[in-house]
Amino acid sequence: MAKLTSILDNDFYKFTMQYAVVKLFPKAKARYQFINRGKHQFPEGFAERFREAVNNMANLKLSKAEKIYFSKTCPYIDPTYFDFLQGYQYDPEEVKIAQHGSELSVKIEGYWYRTILWEVPLMALICELFYEMQDEKRVSDVEVKHIVNQKMNKYDKLQITIADFGTRRRHSYAVHDLVLDALKDHASNTFIGTSNVHFAMKYQTKPIGTHAHEWFMFHAAKYGYKMANLLGLENWSNVYRGDLGIALSDTYTTEVFFKQFDKKLSKLFDGVRHDSGDPIEFAQKTMAHYESKGINPLNKTIIFSDGLDYDKVEKIVNFCQDKIGYSFGIGTDFTNDVGLKRMNIVLKMTEALPEDAEWTPVIKLSDEPNKHTGDADEILVAKRFLNIIPHA
CATH class of the missing domain: 3.20.140.10 (nicotinate phosphoribosyltransferase)
Structure with missing residues (x-):
């Protein structure tokens, strides 16, 4: 069954951003949402299996060997961060999972310095579990x-x-x-x-x-x-x-x-x-x-x-x-070049709550219009504010 075995099984920039967030925005909060760009049909029972895999992530801890490796590799990051990471645990309650027919819903909410680590491993688990439950044979x-x-x-x-x-x-x-x-x-x-x-x-x-x-x-x-x-x-x-x-x-x-x-x-x-x-x-x-x-x-x-x-x-x-x-x-x-159709999914921040502010929609204006993410009305506001030409 799909399962993560290391807290470091994540993209490097998630940790570098986490360090910066801890230093600069420790009271900020964030919300994220799963986007099924490829319109993949999730099999019955997927949410339950995924929930189990997410719950298992609460057991991941930075090992002593991992801490030594990470701190030696990144001397520009303060030692206090690696002590923080050693004490960090995923909180599965920050992740809400639901399934309606073949549609999967995943939402994340919590302090930004905590929730920032969820995106990449959750996507990796979704992909692995999807292929596992489809039972399609990959190349050797x-x-x-x-x-x-x-x-x-x-x-x-x-x-x-x-x-x-x-x-x-x-x-x-x-x-x-x-x-x-x-x-x-x-x-x-x-x-x-x-x-x-x-x-x-x-x-x-x-x-x-x-x-x-x-x-x-x-x-x-x-x-x-x-x-x-x-x-x-x-x-x-x-x-x-x-x-x-x-x-x-x-x-x-x-x-x-x-x-x-x-x-x-x-x-x-x-x-x-x-x-x-x-x-x-x-x-x-x-x-x-x-x-x-x-x-x-x-x-x-x-x-x-x-x-x-x-x-x-x-x-x-x-x-x-x-x-x-x-x-x-x-x-x-x-x-993911193994003879099967590749998944096209993302998990993006949708709202942010800066300190002493209120929940604010956030959007991304890609250089490809079909990769824009976020609330459609907010995208129009941002385009007008930034003087972006209509077709951008």
Whole structure:
């Protein structure tokens, strides 16, 4: 049965954001909601099985070995955080689960510093349990590794660097483990790390990540849409002082982001992450932005992470080569390429409660309109407020 075995089986940026939230917004609260983008039909009894898996997460604890590894790997995080994490326990009461026919409802509510860790492992459990209950046969363990090596042989020829970003929509823990084993054994320097801290520790590679959309969504709830990117990045740099320097650019569209990404921040951050919209257009806008600030784009990096496969990566490399730095985060194309239909699900923050304020709807304005999340009326308000053209 689908079950997590380590509290570190989560994306690195969840922990880095948690540390920042503990420092800056310890009284803030948040609400999250499951979104079934792929319209998957959940089998009868799914909610009960999922509830059991979520309840089991209350038993996860940071081990002494995990604490030592994590603190040594991240010297820029205060020791007090690792003491906090050692005492942290998931509270299943923060997660409300219901099923109506084949539709699944998952809602989370609680202090932001606590609830921030739920999203990724819940999505991983939903995927694993879904495949488990469908009882559809995946390719063999040997074939999983063969597929990874075939892909890596092609990526090697592009002379690029790649990280695994596939925790949230992986087929299963077992497949993820096989993928990391194959990546680590592959005889090249192409693979540089994983977003999953547990697997980074297990395979002695680098945990990779910085922050996610919810960081800026909360800042919009607290400070308003026009200040969300600027203050989000200012607060991030105040906490990390130059470490973890890749800025996420598309919470309120790239156009809006670059208006707020001033010269100081453009110089301070090592680069930006692309997560929606056309990657070539994004690269062009990014290079133009840096050049307008008198910054050589070759001294900066774009991390591409939006639904990547080999063809998309090759196209990006052919455009960006000798123009700007680049690296790639590959998700489900590594961890859910097992001969079955991949799941398309997300779990997003929907409301935030800053200290001494009130519950405020939060939204994400992706560079792809069909990836917008949040209340439709609030999306229109944000677009008007940010002067976003109607088709954006």
